[in-house]
Structures are given as structure tokens and as C-alpha cells.
Amino acid sequence: MLSNIKINRISQSNIQNVDFDNIPFGKVFSDHMFIADYRDGKWCDPRIVPYEPIAMSPAISALHYGQSIFEGMKAYRNPEGKPLLFRPEANHKRMNKSAERLCMPNITKDFFIGGLLELLKVDEQWIPKKDGYSLYIRPFMFAIDEYVGIRPSESYRFIIFTCPVGSYYTAPLNVKVSDNYVRAFPRGTGYAKVAGNYAAGMLPLKFARQEGFDQLVWLDGKEMKYVEESGTMNLFFQIGDTLVTPIAEGTILEGITRDSILKLAKDLGVKVEVRKLSIEEVFEAYNKGKLKDAFGTGTAATIAPIQTITYKGFRMELPPVESRSVSLKLHHALDAIRTGKSEDPHGWMIKLNDKIS
Numbered sequence: 001m002l003s004n005i006k007i008n009r010i011s012q013s014n015i016q017n018v019d020f021d022n023i024p025f026g027k028v029f030s031d032h033m034f035i036a037d038y039r040d041g042k043w044c045d046p047r048i049v050p051y052e053p054i055a056m057s058p059a060i061s062a063l064h065y066g067q068s069i070f071e072g073m074k075a076y077r078n079p080e081g082k083p084l085l086f087r088p089e090a091n092h093k094r095m096n097k098s099a100e101r102l103c104m105p106n107i108t109k110d111f112f113i114g115g116l117l118e119l120l121k122v123d124e125q126w127i128p129k130k131d132g133y134s135l136y137i138r139p140f141m142f143a144i145d146e147y148v149g150i151r152p153s154e155s156y157r158f159i160i161f162t163c164p165v166g167s168y169y170t171a172p173l174n175v176k177v178s179d180n181y182v183r184a185f186p187r188g189t190g191y192a193k194v195a196g197n198y199a200a201g202m203l204p205l206k207f208a209r210q211e212g213f214d215q216l217v218w219l220d221g222k223e224m225k226y227v228e229e230s231g232t233m234n235l236f237f238q239i240g241d242t243l244v245t246p247i248a249e250g251t252i253l254e255g256i257t258r259d260s261i262l263k264l265a266k267d268l269g270v271k272v273e274v275r276k277l278s279i280e281e282v283f284e285a286y287n288k289g290k291l292k293d294a295f296g297t298g299t300a301a302t303i304a305p306i307q308t309i310t311y312k313g314f315r316m317e318l319p320p321v322e323s324r325s326v327s328l329k330l331h332h333a334l335d336a337i338r339t340g341k342s343e344d345p346h347g348w349m350i351k352l353n354d355k356i357s
């Protein structure tokens with residue numbers, strides 16, 4: 001599908017320098033990256049080159065005005081060792097949603113999925129073989145016009161690089177509900193994976209970390225009443241035997257993990273509700289002994305259990321992780337599909353040599 005791609009291979013692979021038993025998240029990079037440029041109204045010059053620094057003008061508008069978006073996804077291996085990609089079309093769609101919001105061009109499927117498949121063929125050996133490990137994939141796009149003036153750039157660069165990553169085990173999280181800063185507001189950019197959203201969250205997170213918390217839970221930007229999300233994770237609460245996740249109405253980044261958990265919960269007969277959820281309601285459920293579980297969902301951790309939630313000095317202590325049968329079941333079900341250990345009833349998995357229409 002990507003017929004005119006140029007491949008410039010690294011002279012010697014770096015793979016033997018990597019300790020695959022001990023990989024820090026996001027600091028080890030595979031040998032190659034995929035690059036394409038957008039010029040004169042179209043994507044062109046698809047190429048695979050060694051992973052290395054890129055030379056750029058200091059005047060590119062991404063650096064000054066923030067036209068920059070990204071995605072995050074993973075590749076796994078099935079029990080026979082064949083590489084598998086989890087829902088890459090969903091990432092492609094979301095990237096274009098982000099692009100539209102920042103007035104950037106859509107990336108076509110042959111460049112996004114086609115480029116990714118070509119890159120993974122070249123760097124296939126970088127997809128870890130060990131159970132629980134995977135290859136983290138980072139596609140991103142940024143404005144490269146050399147022009148110090150505010151207007152949508154006319155040229156862009158799209159890059160995909162990858163990082164082998166270990167099993168992202170986190171101890172259950174202690175989170176603080178932000179009662180002063182907000183992450184997103186109605187009609188803003190909260191639903192898009194745009195770089196600036198993350199820069200804006202760093203100062204509040206730094207303060208929360210100084211108080212000993214792992215992460216912040218964001219409330220809605222208008223009333224500061226409804227729970228939205230946490231870090232780069234969507235949130236789920238188990239109240240009684242119902243899973244509740246906040247409804248995405250433009251201020252929440254709609255995770256592909258969130259969507260997958262919602263679908264698997266339905267498959268497993270777990271009651272789910274997607275709706276507004278106030279922090280008051282969470283406290284009420286807690287006080288009545290009905291708050292059984294709270295967890296974040298995202299590509300990096302899949303499901304990250306929450307141990308305590310603190311809001312305006314009040315701390316909720318959640319049941320021990322071992323007792324949380326619903327989220328454990330969902331976590332296992334999702335992992336089994338992604339690693340090809342169980343059937344894939346939703347058609348989520350793509351093999352490297354599958355033909356993409």
C-alpha cells in the first residue's frame with residue numbers, strides 16, 4: 001500500500017546493548033523510525049531511517065505555538081511469537097480527530113497504518129518475547145513551517161518511533177482530586193491528544209507529588225464537581241456491582257483502553273454506566289460501603305488500581321486490590337486478547353502481514 005517507501009537501514013543494530021529483563025519505560029528506542037512529510041497539500045517522502053536526532057529550524061511553529069499531536073499504542077506477540085497490533089485503526093482515527101482540532105492535515109491510512117507495519121517489519125526483533133512485555137509505539141505529528149507568525153503551518157512532519165517496554169506494574173495509586181487547577185474545559189481541546197494539554201498539567205501534578213500523591217484526578221472545568229480523568233488514564237468506579245465511567249463530552253480524552261473495557265464488561269455481563277459522576281456521589285457511595293473499586297485505564301498500564309482518593313483533605317481508602325474481582329477479570333480478559341491467548345471476538349487484533357484495506 002505504501003509503494004514508494006525508502007528504507008535506510010542502520011549499519012549495526014543496537015539490540016544487543018539492551019537488557020530486555022530490565023527496560024525503563026520510554027528510554028530505550030528501537031533501531032529505526034518512520035518519517036513522512038506533508039507539503040503542497042499532500043503526504044510524501046515516506047521513509048524508514050535509523051533512530052537519531054533530527055535537524056530542525058528553530059523557527060518551526062510546533063515549538064512556538066504548539067501545533068503538535070501524538071498517539072500511543074502497543075504491539076504484542078501471540079503464543080507462537082507472531083507480532084500483533086492492538087486496534088491501530090482506532091489510534092489512526094483519534095490522531096485525525098486531534099489533527100482537525102489543531103488545524104493540521106489528516107494523515108492517510110496508508111501512511112499511518114502502512115508506515116507502521118513497514119516499520120515493525122524492519123524492527124520486528126524489538127518486539128519483546130517475554131510475557132507481560134510489549135513494544136510501545138509513538139506516532140506524532142508537528143508543524144514545521146519556518147515562520148514566526150501565528151497561522152496554521154503549511155508543512156508538517158509525521159514520525160513513528162517505538163520503545164520496548166516492560167510490564168508496567170504500578171503499586172496501587174494514591175490520587176488527589178484537584179480542587180484548584182483544571183485540565184480541560186468545555187469546547188476546549190481536552191478530547192484531543194495535543195501536546196499542550198500535558199504541559200498545562202505538569203505544574204499541578206508537581207504540587208500533588210510534593211504532597212506525596214502519585215497522580216491527580218481532574219474535575220470538570222466549569223463547576224469543578226464532576227470527575228473526569230487522571231494523568232493519561234480514564235477512570236472507572238465500581239459502585240455496588242455497577243461500573244461507572246464519566247461520559248466523554250469533549251473534555252475527556254476517549255481512551256481506546258476505556259472503550260475496550262466497556263465492551264469487555266458488556267461481554268462479561270458486568271453492568272456499566274457511562275454518565276456524569278460527581279465527586280460527591282463517589283463519597284456517598286464510599287460512606288455507604290458501596291465503593292468497591294476505582295481504577296485508571298490506558299495503554300501504558302492497562303488497568304491501574306487506585307488505593308486512596310483524597311479530596312479537600314478527606315481520604316477514601318479503597319478495598320485491597322486482591323478483592324477487586326471485576327477489574328481483575330477485565331484486565332485478564334483484555335490481556336488475553338491482546339496477546340493472542342484468547343479469541344478476538346471484536347476483531348481488534350492485526351497481524352503484521354495482514355492486508356489492510
Ligand SMILES: *Cc1c(COP(=O)(O)O)cnc(C)c1O
Pocket residue numbers: 072193229231232233234253254255256257258297298299300
Ligand atoms: C492517551 C490518554 C488516555 C488513554 O488512552 P488509551 O487509548 O487508552 O491509551 C486517557 N487520558 C488521556 C489524557 C490520555 O492522553
